[in-house]
Amino acid sequence: MLTTATINAAQELAFEYVAYTNRHVFLTGKAGTGKTTFLHRVKREVTKRTAVVAPTGVAAINAGAQTIHSLFTLPLGFIPPGQKIERMYQLSRQKRGVLRNIDLLIIDEISMVRADVLDAIDTTLQSVRNNMQPFGGVQLLMIGDLHQLAPVVRGPEGDKVLEHYDSPYYFSAKVMARAAPVNIPLTHIYRQKDGDFIDLLNKVRNNELDDEVVSLLNSRYRPESSSPDEEGAITLTSHNRTATTINKQKLARQPGLEYVFDAEVKDKFPESMFPNDRKLQFKVGAQVMFNRNDTQEQRYYNGKIGRITNIEDETITVRCPDEEALSVLPVIWENMQKSVDELSGELKDKTIGTYRQHPLRLAWAITIHKSQGLTFEKLSIDAADSFTHGQVYVALSRCRTFGGITLRSRINRRSVRTDKLVADHSKAAELNKPTPDDLAADRLKFQFVCLNQLFDFTEVSRQATHVAAIFGHPQTVITGGGKEVFRTLREELDRDLVIVGLKSRKHLAKLRAAGKNPEQDESVQQWLATAAGYFNKYLAGPLGQRLTSFTYVCENKSVQARLDEGLEELRRGYFIKRQLFAWVASGFTALEYLNTRLKARYDFDRLGRAVSTDTKPVRTTADDGEHAELLNQLKQWRKERADELQIPAYRVASNAVLGAISTFRPVTESALLKVKGIGKRKAAEHGDDILRIVKLHNVRKGSSANQRTGGAGTESNGIVPTKQGSALALLQEGIPVAEVAQRRGVKVETMFNYVANWVRDGELTARGVLGSARHEELASFLEGYTLTDMGVLAERGRGRFVVGEIKVGLVGRE
Numbered sequence: 001m002l003t004t005a006t007i008n009a010a011q012e013l014a015f016e017y018v019a020y021t022n023r024h025v026f027l028t029g030k031a032g033t034g035k036t037t038f039l040h041r042v043k044r045e046v047t048k049r050t051a052v053v054a055p056t057g058v059a060a061i062n063a064g065a066q067t068i069h070s071l072f073t074l075p076l077g078f079i080p081p082g083q084k085i086e087r088m089y090q091l092s093r094q095k096r097g098v099l100r101n102i103d104l105l106i107i108d109e110i111s112m113v114r115a116d117v118l119d120a121i122d123t124t125l126q127s128v129r130n131n132m133q134p135f136g137g138v139q140l141l142m143i144g145d146l147h148q149l150a151p152v153v154r155g156p157e158g159d160k161v162l163e164h165y166d167s168p169y170y171f172s173a174k175v176m177a178r179a180a181p182v183n184i185p186l187t188h189i190y191r192q193k194d195g196d197f198i199d200l201l202n203k204v205r206n207n208e209l210d211d212e213v214v215s216l217l218n219s220r221y222r223p224e225s226s227s228p229d230e231e232g233a234i235t236l237t238s239h240n241r242t243a244t245t246i247n248k249q250k251l252a253r254q255p256g257l258e259y260v261f262d263a264e265v266k267d268k269f270p271e272s273m274f275p276n277d278r279k280l281q282f283k284v285g286a287q288v289m290f291n292r293n294d295t296q297e298q299r300y301y302n303g304k305i306g307r308i309t310n311i312e313d314e315t316i317t318v319r320c321p322d323e324e325a326l327s328v329l330p331v332i333w334e335n336m337q338k339s340v341d342e343l344s345g346e347l348k349d350k351t352i353g354t355y356r357q358h359p360l361r362l363a364w365a366i367t368i369h370k371s372q373g374l375t376f377e378k379l380s381i382d383a384a385d386s387f388t389h390g391q392v393y394v395a396l397s398r399c400r401t402f403g404g405i406t407l408r409s410r411i412n413r414r415s416v417r418t419d420k421l422v423a424d425h426s427k428a429a430e431l432n433k434p435t436p437d438d439l440a441a442d443r444l445k446f447q448f449v450c451l452n453q454l455f456d457f458t459e460v461s462r463q464a465t466h467v468a469a470i471f472g473h474p475q476t477v478i479t480g481g482g483k484e485v486f487r488t489l490r491e492e493l494d495r496d497l498v499i500v501g502l503k504s505r506k507h508l509a510k511l512r513a514a515g516k517n518p519e520q521d522e523s524v525q526q527w528l529a530t531a532a533g534y535f536n537k538y539l540a541g542p543l544g545q546r547l548t549s550f551t552y553v554c555e556n557k558s559v560q561a562r563l564d565e566g567l568e569e570l571r572r573g574y575f576i577k578r579q580l581f582a583w584v585a586s587g588f589t590a591l592e593y594l595n596t597r598l599k600a601r602y603d604f605d606r607l608g609r610a611v612s613t614d615t616k617p618v619r620t621t622a623d624d625g626e627h628a629e630l631l632n633q634l635k636q637w638r639k640e641r642a643d644e645l646q647i648p649a650y651r652v653a654s655n656a657v658l659g660a661i662s663t664f665r666p667v668t669e670s671a672l673l674k675v676k677g678i679g680k681r682k683a684a685e686h687g688d689d690i691l692r693i694v695k696l697h698n699v700r701k702g703s704s705a706n707q708r709t710g711g712a713g714t715e716s717n718g719i720v721p722t723k724q725g726s727a728l729a730l731l732q733e734g735i736p737v738a739e740v741a742q743r744r745g746v747k748v749e750t751m752f753n754y755v756a757n758w759v760r761d762g763e764l765t766a767r768g769v770l771g772s773a774r775h776e777e778l779a780s781f782l783e784g785y786t787l788t789d790m791g792v793l794a795e796r797g798r799g800r801f802v803v804g805e806i807k808v809g810l811v812g813r814e
Helices: 009-020 035-045 057-063 068-072 086-090 093-101 115-129 155-164 195-205 211-218 240-253 391-396 420-431 436-454 458-472 482-513 522-548 557-584 590-606 624-645 655-664 669-673 680-700 723-732 737-744 748-760 766-770 772-782 787-796 803-813
Strands: 025-029 050-054 104-107 139-143 182-186 233-237 259-262 264-267 279-282 287-290 305-312 315-319 326-328 331-340 347-357 360-362 365-367 378-382 405-407 551-554 618-620
Touching: 009 025, 009 035, 009 182, 009 436, 009 590, 025 035, 025 420, 035 050, 035 104, 035 139, 050 068, 068 093, 068 115, 068 331, 093 115, 093 331, 093 590, 115 155, 182 420, 195 211, 195 391, 233 240, 240 360, 240 365, 279 360, 378 391, 436 482, 436 557, 436 590, 458 482, 458 557, 482 522, 522 557, 551 557, 557 590, 624 655, 624 680, 669 680, 723 737, 723 748, 737 748, 748 766, 748 803, 766 772, 766 803, 772 787, 772 803, 787 803
Parallel strands: 025 139, 025 182, 050 104, 104 139, 233 365, 233 378, 378 405, 551 618
Antiparallel strands: 259 279, 264 347, 287 305, 287 360, 305 315, 315 326, 331 347
């Protein structure tokens, strides 16, 4: 007898693989085995930072996800394998933040994802995360049934796919050979209870049709002329135009008035993601289907069939068979986008658009494609047209019982087609599914992977060597203490970190060989605490001091940029290691290791890349003297404030924030809020102090200049005129952006960023900056798009508009 534990064994195995290992997982299973339920459980219960994507807009809305192309800013059409995606720089800061902070990526409906798209996901994640492991070290959970809907490959695009890949399916992607996912098939079917019907479906799924099976299927054949409409029956067709024609004809035959309901679409909700028609046409007596679950009162579910009995204003009354009538009002679908919480670094869902419409559609007929994931009591299947792989199986498996099926045309063996590659892959997945012992081994392996990463200092040493080489290059003119610091730093790193870390990793190898479980073995935890004590002392002591207590001056801008970049990477690695060892001293688990590492990286990037210390090496340039005094005053205030609150100085304000304040010198609260890194909370906590210091500095330095303010001492936006302020004056005189950028010694794109802010503040107009003709051309190009579409627009506009022009044009419409 099957128990609940037996039935759910595969689900529990899959859940633990996702929650407690870093193995990639392909979760498959026949129709009705609970794959969607499993997805929602993982989203609800797994503590990893998770993003969910799907190949189509409708699938994304149903899964509460984004489309793959939206999250990764992938181009439409075929993407050659191994090609560096040139749009990487166009990923927004928000998307980069999300991709860097993901632990787990769930891809729903993986059967519809082409091989080249999966390789492009791999390339993007590797680039953004600077990690050459498959998918940049992100764990993948791929959910779907390859025997159902296949990837779309048509025409020249399909030829290109098959030119580079063995098949269009995800498992033919180049990355899959290295990713080596575990395959876990769900076997218990919840939708159907009849064993004979389940056996029949399995034979259709596996292309095992003999004369007996074909005869049994066609016993449900009922010619259309002799099969009157049944209450609650719905027709499944292979083509959308057929379903639309049937619904229109049936609606036209209904007596009475026709009511039209228009959807209300707000912000970013593209038409490809509409969950139903924007304009719904109903009559009393029309057969309809709910296309959404009632998550609050559970009165209806996605796929429930009923008839309209009354329409009054926005209220549509629907009666389902053997149930009381339901009053249905419009509901709101949300288009969700992942973002990173500015305070915690956690991934969160942000609503970027809404779609308000009744959760109903005409349901005399729908396409097989739209029926995927739904369950019906009565089905009429129109199989007259040629079916693609898996469509017959999808159609038949939507119905709870064999007796609820009616065939409008006969099924023959040619109608049921299964791709041999899919059959072979599914068979291999069934034969090679992991065991509980495999799970235990993979959990243990994951722990040691994390610990080996913890004690590996080779990347920190490599980055220090890179910086030392720039400082020491004979043709590079650099003065200051940095050159002397890095003369000996590599030797110290090798002696005090790399070599000691290597010894620790050798000890970990012995612990693993002895079968130790780091999370459960007290002796291992004690050893980790002792090792962490050593590294904490060194990282917080000599190394931190040597990395931060020096200045340097470089006259060569190119070398200076390389030096800044190398130092930033070195400090990032140092800061992450310091945070990890501080954490591991109090106990180790693999999941907390991931969370701590990601949080540390996020904190470093978010808090001005200077959170590892209260001081930062000073790069001296010709412009530094103008603001150095104010910057020092702000740093002194920050130190006193941090001591008062008993918190690290960076928690008050990062060096980058103080640098921006000393550069732009805001003297009003609204101007202060425009400084990157100053939000409403920080302004409320520290704004009065900051503005007082800036105003006093301005008075002492005679900053009440009246060149453009008539003696007010500030520009209209509350910011003291600076280098960029003079650029604003030039632009207001009608001088082109490129010429102003050249005069001010900045890149054109950088100047366009200033222009966008001035357009937003009303200091400039997009038409005035771009010129009427250029503005009109750009306005036509931008029609229907918003700032959230910058990545797509930059790709489409390549060769016509620079990215800065696009940004100015979009901001100018707000």
